[in-house]
Amino acid sequence: MPTARARKVGAETRRRGEHFVRKVYAATLEQLAAGGFDRLTVPDVAARAGVNKTSVYRRWPTKADLVRDALHASMGHSQELPDTGNVRADMIEMARLAAGFVESPLGLGVLRTLLTEGANPEVASLATSMFRQEQAKAVHEIIKRAIARGDLPEGTNTRLLLSTVAGALMHRLLVEHGRLTPSFVDGVIDLVLFGACKR
Amino acid sequence: MPTARARKVGAETRRRGEHFVRKVYAATLEQLAAGGFDRLTVPDVAARAGVNKTSVYRRWPTKADLVRDALHASMGHSQELPDTGNVRADMIEMARLAAGFVESPLGLGVLRTLLTEGANPEVASLATSMFRQEQAKAVHEIIKRAIARGDLPEGTNTRLLLSTVAGALMHRLLVEHGRLTPSFVDGVIDLVLFGACKR
Numbered sequence: 001m002p003t004a005r006a007r008k009v010g011a012e013t014r015r016r017g018e019h020f021v022r023k024v025y026a027a028t029l030e031q032l033a034a035g036g037f038d039r040l041t042v043p044d045v046a047a048r049a050g051v052n053k054t055s056v057y058r059r060w061p062t063k064a065d066l067v068r069d070a071l072h073a074s075m076g077h078s079q080e081l082p083d084t085g086n087v088r089a090d091m092i093e094m095a096r097l098a099a100g101f102v103e104s105p106l107g108l109g110v111l112r113t114l115l116t117e118g119a120n121p122e123v124a125s126l127a128t129s130m131f132r133q134e135q136a137k138a139v140h141e142i143i144k145r146a147i148a149r150g151d152l153p154e155g156t157n158t159r160l161l162l163s164t165v166a167g168a169l170m171h172r173l174l175v176e177h178g179r180l181t182p183s184f185v186d187g188v189i190d191l192v193l194f195g196a197c198k199r
Numbered sequence: 200m201p202t203a204r205a206r207k208v209g210a211e212t213r214r215r216g217e218h219f220v221r222k223v224y225a226a227t228l229e230q231l232a233a234g235g236f237d238r239l240t241v242p243d244v245a246a247r248a249g250v251n252k253t254s255v256y257r258r259w260p261t262k263a264d265l266v267r268d269a270l271h272a273s274m275g276h277s278q279e280l281p282d283t284g285n286v287r288a289d290m291i292e293m294a295r296l297a298a299g300f301v302e303s304p305l306g307l308g309v310l311r312t313l314l315t316e317g318a319n320p321e322v323a324s325l326a327t328s329m330f331r332q333e334q335a336k337a338v339h340e341i342i343k344r345a346i347a348r349g350d351l352p353e354g355t356n357t358r359l360l361l362s363t364v365a366g367a368l369m370h371r372l373l374v375e376h377g378r379l380t381p382s383f384v385d386g387v388i389d390l391v392l393f394g395a396c397k398r
Binding site: 112114115116118124127128131151152153156157160161163164166167168169170171172174175176177184187188191192193194195196197198 | 311313314315317323326327330350351352355356359360362363365366367368369370371373374375376383386387390391392393394395396397
């Protein structure tokens with residue numbers, strides 16, 4: 001059993017470690033948003049974060065590892081899973097969170113990079129892994145609960161729902177150059193849940 | 200009244216004019232898809248089309264004029280308005296045409312340019328004008344007919360429908376790096392028309 005002193009040292013080390021990781025992630029996302037994946041370098045990230053580049057390489061052997069982890073952390077962070085007991089309210093909450101992220105300068109920069117440099121296989125794999133692992137997992141959970149409650153039919157196509165909602169936000173923002181207002185976001189959710197033919 | 204000889208000369212001039220325009224448009228879209236808007240130049244387009252650059256400048260004073268007209272012509276061309284008497288069939292036909300265009304190397308290049316260079320105000324204005332003038336007009340017509348037949352309620356939000364369908368295709372293609380199969384395209388149309396909550 002560790003002594004009080006050893007526990008204190010352990011907690012301090014952990015706190016420093018978390019602080020280090022947060023600083024490196026923030027610097028990574030800023031670099032990514034500002035200059036894209038291709039021009040991002042580990043030494044630049046380390047300099048911006050004010051840390052030693054060797055310590056960065058020790059945790060993330062390649063810049064793809066670093067960017068993947070930084071993106072996953074930022075997505076996980078911005079998306080606490082809503083659980084209101086109502087599928088429309090859950091989906092609206094998720095979609096508004098996503099809209100807030102992609103409308104921020106950081107989120108917009110990241111989104112542009114994923115699209116712009118999609119021909120780079122490393123970037124393509126980042127984009128699909130973010131999409132599949134982070135967004136899809138969260139929406140899948142919301143849909144699973146809605147099916148269990150009888151709000152949605154068995155066999156609801158979660159992936160199609162997700163592509164459609166995320167795509168509508170993306171199109172509005174990047175092609176139409178419009179704002180992701182709450183009324184637009186809610187309109188998209190109502191459309192995919194109830195359809196234009198309703199009433 | 201023109202003589203037969205004058206009519207023949209007139210028809211010949213028109214034919215040559217159309218041939219000229221077609222060659223210039225094709226060269227413009229190829230340049231755009233290959234290198235983007237920023238790097239496109241009128242002299243390069245003229246060289247690729249095998250025409251005199253002065254003749255190009257005479258018709259299109261700026262490259263933005265040229266690109267706008269070339270894009271509008273290509274969209275108009277690929278989108279003969281479907282009129283099957285059934286809103287689902289009409290929308291599926293439109294969406295499959297759009298999917299075919301953006302999955303072609305040319306369409307994909309053009310789409311990437313509109314997204315990548317969206318920070319350039321000339322490109323942003325091109326993207327919105329294409330979206331508003333070409334796509335929106337066609338979908339609006341289909342929706343208007345569907346409302347007249349009673350297939351869709353009065354006040355159906357055409358623009359929301361369009362953003363959602365176009366966005367779903369774009370997301371699937373550029374973020375998920377998936378194919379726009381007929382079953383995916385039809386699934387999107389069924390989702391926006393009937394909603395996930397149907398049955």
